[in-house]
Amino acid sequence: MDSASAPHRIPPEMPQYGEENHIFELMQNMLEQLLIHQPEDPIPFMIQHLHKDNDNVPRIVILGPPASGKTTIAMWLCKHLNSSLLTLENLVLNEFSLMATKAKRLYLQRKTIPSALLVQLIQERLAEEDCVKRGWILDGIPETREQALRIQTLGITPRHVIVLSAPDTVLIERNLGKRIDPQTGEIYHTTFDWPPESEIQNRLMVPEDISELETAQKLLEYHRNIVRVIPSYPKILKVISADQPCVDVFYQALTYVQSNHRTNAPFTPRVLLLGPVGSGKSLQAALLAQKYRLVNVCCGQLLKEAMADRTTFGELIQPFFEKEMAVPDSLLMKVLSQRLDQQDCIQKGWVLHGVPRDLDQAHLLNSLGYNPNRVFFLNVPFDSIMERLTLRRIDPVTGERYHLMYKPPPTMEIQARLLQNPKDAEEQVKLKMDLFYRNSADLEQLYGSAITVNGDQDPYTVFEYIESGIINPLPKKIP
């Protein structure tokens, strides 16, 4: 009400709940369906939609030239994802539909059916229970722009579109080796995909229309049509090269289909960077804070600031620092909570590094409610870390920090007076690394959805990996 005079303070539980349960996507899907169907009575429609609960079922379209392996990939995906496969053949040969019997006659005569009829068949089939509950995969449909538009007007939208592509010569050659098993309908190949069982081998048939000329004609037609179909699916399309072993194509398709697209959901990043000393956590945190305006919370820094400001916590921490002992967890958590509860952290999000050091600290963090929504492990091999840390030097006169390999001092005079921080001595570094590795297995288990990044590259490459991990939705784990 009085939002002009006092800004709204949204308790942090709300955005956390929203993110975990994907409320934004839920509402967005419901609104989309409402706008597509525009029912006269929206409330029963919404109730029905929520009951269906099929926002995340696979809705895939696989397109590609003849002999690219579409049907094989489609069948494998079907088996893996437990969805229904829709091809021209099985739509037309559907015994349970009146429209299909009509279409069958046309199909047997001319091998194709008019687009309008095809699209009606699809609509009918997609309304059936199994497609609604378990998802569907369209193999080779839509072939032309007209079909694509008609499907779109009915409100049928796929979530992932895969286009297989390979050079024409490869395809023509490949098509010559195509063989079909008449019983199961599976497609085999004389060179690439020969069935192991001899009984299948014996009953394989050579399909008609695989001669070079026919394949070339079909390819021409395909190229003419696909150019107009691709722009209909701008953001959900992925082109996979079919010129590789079947298994590779399948795995690429599977990972793509199981990934979620970026959404417009509001997202405050709460990033946790874990890694041994010298892996680049502070640098990455600083880059992230600068680019995304997050708050950079470095545990060690916080403690030192508390001491320097001589706050109550600072006084308590001082004795531990003087004796070079680790600050107890409870005190640490209090200082952290104080920082993370401040309004700028809640609103803008934070990047945390330096904590938790072990499982107990991690559990404490969780119990206080500071759950990170992205966790990154920066992996750097031991030798790189040694190189990075033991060659650090500081110039006592100017205060500049140098590195004997990556940022050497410009003159011999400066080099002569450089000093090394005793923390960077080899023994100390080894001790700290051992400490980290002892605890890392537990932490990896706790943060199941953490992303591992190779920290042994130049900082901007690592930054890009981290960025893509934050921006893209978390990948679904394959069950």
Added chain:
Amino acid sequence: MLSTRNSRSGSQPQGSQGRHVTAPGRGRRSRTAGTPRSRLATAGREPMETSNRELQAAEYLERHRIKELVSYLTSALLFFRPEKPREYLISLLERLRIAKVTGVAFPFFMDNSNIVAMFEMMDPSGRGTISFVQYKEALKTLGLCTEDEDLKDDGHIITLDKFKEEVNKRMKEICEKTKGKDSESYQTAAGLLLLH
């Protein structure tokens, strides 16, 4: 002439969850008055069919007050944070549906104690009056007045009684328009608001 008609219909207060019925006579009149002009206009715009669809969609959202409904559902979800969001949403929608059918006033309406509480929130020092800007914002929050409506600031201070009176008046207007004066929901809603 058309524009004033539209602004009057635009001032239909939000807040009721039922279907908003514009008085059919008024709608028909404005449409026939505009037909020759609008037909020419759409003929020129024929290639841009998507914009027509967009307008249609926007009009659908407006007619069924979908935006308010979705906003209410999302706020309820985020406030109560149930374990199972889908089931909770379904239960809310079921209650809404039943409320529409039986005409029982849904807990969504403000009753008198809420109005008093709102007033007290805006007037923390207990002077007994609120400023005009606060009053207008409060009405907007309750969904009882739209952005463009121009409330006249007659210079009088706004006391609790005036605030209550205005809220009640607007609520009655909504009930009248959606269900008609003889309907049950009008009686019950009016009763809830005015009696205590």
